[in-house]
Amino acid sequence: xxxxxxxxxxxxxxxxxxxxxxxxxxxxxxxxxxxxxxxxxxxxxxxxxxxxxxxxxxxxxxxxxxxxxxxxxxxxxxxxxxxxxxxxxxxxxxxxxxxxxxxxxxxxxxxxxxxxxxxxxxxxxxxxxxxxxxxxxxxxxxxxxxxxxxxx
Amino acid sequence: xxxxxxxxxxxxxxxxxxxxxxxxxxxxxxxxxxxxxxxxxxxxxxxxxxxxxxxxxxxxxxxxxxxxxxxxxxxxxxxxxxxxxxxxxxxxxxxxxxxxxxxxxxxxxxxxxxxxxxxxxxxxxxxxxxxxxxxxxxxxxxxxxxxxxxxxxxxxxxxxxxxxxxxxxxxxxxxxxxxxxxxxxxxxxxxxxxxxxxxxxxxxxxxxxxxxxxxxxxxxxxxxxxxxxxxxxxxxxxxxxxxxxxxxxxxxxxxxxxxxxxxxxxxxxxxxxxxxxxxxxxxxxxxxxxxxxxxxxxxxxxxxxxxxxxxxxxxxxxxxxxxxxxxxxxxxx
Numbered sequence: 442x443x444x445x446x447x448x449x450x451x452x453x454x455x456x457x458x459x460x461x462x463x464x465x466x467x468x469x470x471x472x473x474x475x476x477x478x479x480x481x482x483x484x485x486x487x488x489x490x491x492x493x494x495x496x497x498x499x500x501x502x503x504x505x506x507x508x509x510x511x512x513x514x515x516x517x518x519x520x521x522x523x524x525x526x527x528x529x530x531x532x533x534x535x536x537x538x539x540x541x542x543x544x545x546x547x548x549x550x551x552x553x554x555x556x557x558x559x560x561x562x563x564x565x566x567x568x569x570x571x572x573x574x575x576x577x578x579x580x581x582x583x584x585x586x587x588x589x590x591x592x593x
Numbered sequence: 594x595x596x597x598x599x600x601x602x603x604x605x606x607x608x609x610x611x612x613x614x615x616x617x618x619x620x621x622x623x624x625x626x627x628x629x630x631x632x633x634x635x636x637x638x639x640x641x642x643x644x645x646x647x648x649x650x651x652x653x654x655x656x657x658x659x660x661x662x663x664x665x666x667x668x669x670x671x672x673x674x675x676x677x678x679x680x681x682x683x684x685x686x687x688x689x690x691x692x693x694x695x696x697x698x699x700x701x702x703x704x705x706x707x708x709x710x711x712x713x714x715x716x717x718x719x720x721x722x723x724x725x726x727x728x729x730x731x732x733x734x735x736x737x738x739x740x741x742x743x744x745x746x747x748x749x750x751x752x753x754x755x756x757x758x759x760x761x762x763x764x765x766x767x768x769x770x771x772x773x774x775x776x777x778x779x780x781x782x783x784x785x786x787x788x789x790x791x792x793x794x795x796x797x798x799x800x801x802x803x804x805x806x807x808x809x810x811x812x813x814x815x816x817x818x819x820x821x822x823x824x825x826x827x828x829x830x831x832x833x834x835x836x837x838x839x840x841x842x843x844x845x846x847x848x849x850x851x852x853x854x855x856x857x858x859x860x861x862x863x864x865x866x867x868x869x870x871x872x873x874x875x876x877x878x879x880x881x882x883x884x885x886x887x888x889x890x891x892x893x894x895x896x897x898x899x900x901x902x903x904x905x906x907x908x909x910x911x912x913x914x915x916x917x918x919x920x921x922x923x924x925x926x
Contacts, residue, residue: 448787455788455796458835460752467749517745526747533747542747550743553643567746 471532474525478536482509506537513538517545543567600805601779601812608717610710610924611770612663613880614655618733618759621877624859624869629881630760631658637734637759645679648732648761652677652688655763656728659880663765665724670694670765674713675728676705678736678757678872685728694726702901703827704781705729706762706876707920713766714775714922723767730761731871740791740906753793755829755855756865762876764884773887777813777923781805783903785916791909795832795855795867798900801917802828803839805898809921810845817847820923821892824883826875826899827855829867854878854899875899887926894925 486505490496496504516522522542525533533539544564551563565572615630622633632654639647652675660667673692675685676699689696701708709727716722736757737744766775784804788797802825810816817823828836833853840847858869858878879897886892898921904913 445787451786451800452788454838455793455835458796458831459793460831462752517747520745523745523747527749529747530749539747542745546743546745546747549745550738553645567742 467530470528471530473532474529475532475535478509478533478538482536485509509536509538510541513541514545517542518549522546540568540571543571599812600781600808601777602715603777603813604714604718604775606718606720606768607774607776607925608714608766608768609770609772609774610764610884611767611772612659612665613762613764613884614659614662615762615877615881616651616655616658616730616760617873617877620733620863621758621760621858621869624863625857626878626882629885630877631662631881634759637732644732644734644738645683648677648679648684648730648735649687651732651759651761652684652728652730652763653691655730655761656688656692656726659726659728659763659765663724663767663770665765667693670724670726671722672697672713672716673726673728674699674709675726676700676709676872677729678702678731679739684730684732684735688728701918701920702903703731703870703872703874704899704901704918704920705872706879707826707897707899707922708901710764710766710775711778711780711920711922714778717766717768723769725766726763727766728761728763729872729876731757731759731873733757733759733871736871750866751792753790753795753829753831753867755794755827755867755870756859757871758858758869758873758877760873760877762873762878762880764880773884773924773926775922776925777809777921779805779809779812779898779921781898781919781921783916783918785914787914789909789912789914791904791915793831794827794870794902794915795829796835797902797915798828798917798919799832799835799839801900801919802836802898803843805919805921806840807843807845809896809898813923817845817850820850820894820896822883822895823847823851824875824879824895824897825851825853825919826901827868827870828853828900829855829870831867872901887924890926892926894923897922897924 489501547563548560551559616632617630641647674697677684706729713725784801786800837847854875855868859865900919902917904915
């Protein structure tokens with residue numbers, strides 16, 4: 442009983458002692474880097490439509506995503522993306538480039554364990570939960586959409 | 594051997610540390626202790642194709658290097674005591690297969706250096722062995738991969754996190770020869786004060802140091818001022834501040850003679866947040882800078898007490914708290 446009290450008191454003390462992350466500077470960095478990635482995406486999209494004017498908007502978007510994913514993967518491979526991530530935090534995690542980084546980085550890391558047990562098994566260790574939640578939430582949204590459709 | 598109090602052993606024959614060797618990675622070589630290390634690697638891979646093999650090779654070169662520095666040959670060594678951070682301590686055991694002497698694997702996480710020296714000096718003091726090699730090391734990339742995220746993942750490190758040292762340290766203990774003496778050993782209990790944040794190891798480990806330190810002072814009837822240096826392993830910046838507070842609550846003041854290897858390891862511009870950590874952290878500092886100062890008699894009596902956080906990724910994922918251990922050794926010039 443005494444131990445529990447001591448541990449609680451100790452954890453409270455540590456909580457006060459921990460240096461706090463300065464919220465505003467990191468938010469600012471996330472904001473402008475994240476924004477820059479989005480601007481880059483829009484730019485790529487516009488250039489694609491300029492070069493291939495008969496392409497549908499949907500296909501142009503797909504091409505843009507592929508290019509962004511490739512750029513992020515490439516930057517991960519050459520060891521630049523983690524530097525951007527250290528600086529920008531959420532700004533470079535939330536866009537699709539962050540997703541690409543989360544799949545490429547374990548693939549690069551676990552290359553030494555072979556193609557199947559290394560790359561293939563570990564590829565989704567970080568992105569896996571994101572995919573699961575993505576699928577589950579889209580199912581939920583679809584279900585709600587269907588129910589609403591029954592009444593309207 | 595006089596058993597003074599339950600955990601402390603006062604050594605009668607006082608084995609000497611007749612040789613020490615340290616090898617570190619390039620980032621560590623640029624740190625505060627850079628010029629004291631025996632060998633600084635040019636890159637983290639050390640000419641191997643995986644980081645695990647690089648870590649193993651580091652341990653091998655530390656063992657070979659220290660035997661050479663102690664002016665002995667492999668035939669003179671009776672036992673090797675080693676450990677590291679990887680699962681099933683593979684770096685140590687794989688390194689041990691290179692040598693013709695028996696191997697005793699120990700695991701004390703980042704306290705392995707003190708644990709192996711403590712065990713070795715007790716064995717030598719008991720008269721069972723003549724020369725024992727102690728070795729431990731860690732590698733940033735293998736530890737990150739085992740405990741945290743892939744290296745290239747663009748995530749941010751929390752401000753309390755520490756940087757695992759790439760490096761290995763080793764020493765030879767013997768009754769013959771010249772060198773600082775191990776005079777007292779205090780084996781630590783496993784302490785858990787309910788900290789579960791893996792990014793705040795310093796806070797998890799500080800209570801273990803407090804416990805061992807208090808027991809050591811009580812058993813040996815010494816106080817902080819009796820030592821030229823009280824050196825903890827890898828509590829880091831935050832952890833050592835916590836320790837000072839904890840000791841203050843007990844009425845023991847840790848002053849200018851207190852230091853932490855992890856906190857002192859890197860220069861500020863190297864951006865390692867709370868400092869260095871890992872088994873190689875205190876092992877490389879102890880076997881380079883500290884041993885040199887002891888041989889030069891600048892330090893006459895030091896208390897070396899590294900800590901180890903005894904967690905695994907499984908216990909962390911299951912939400913368990915972090916138990917820690919701290920072993921203390923007293924070394925006199």
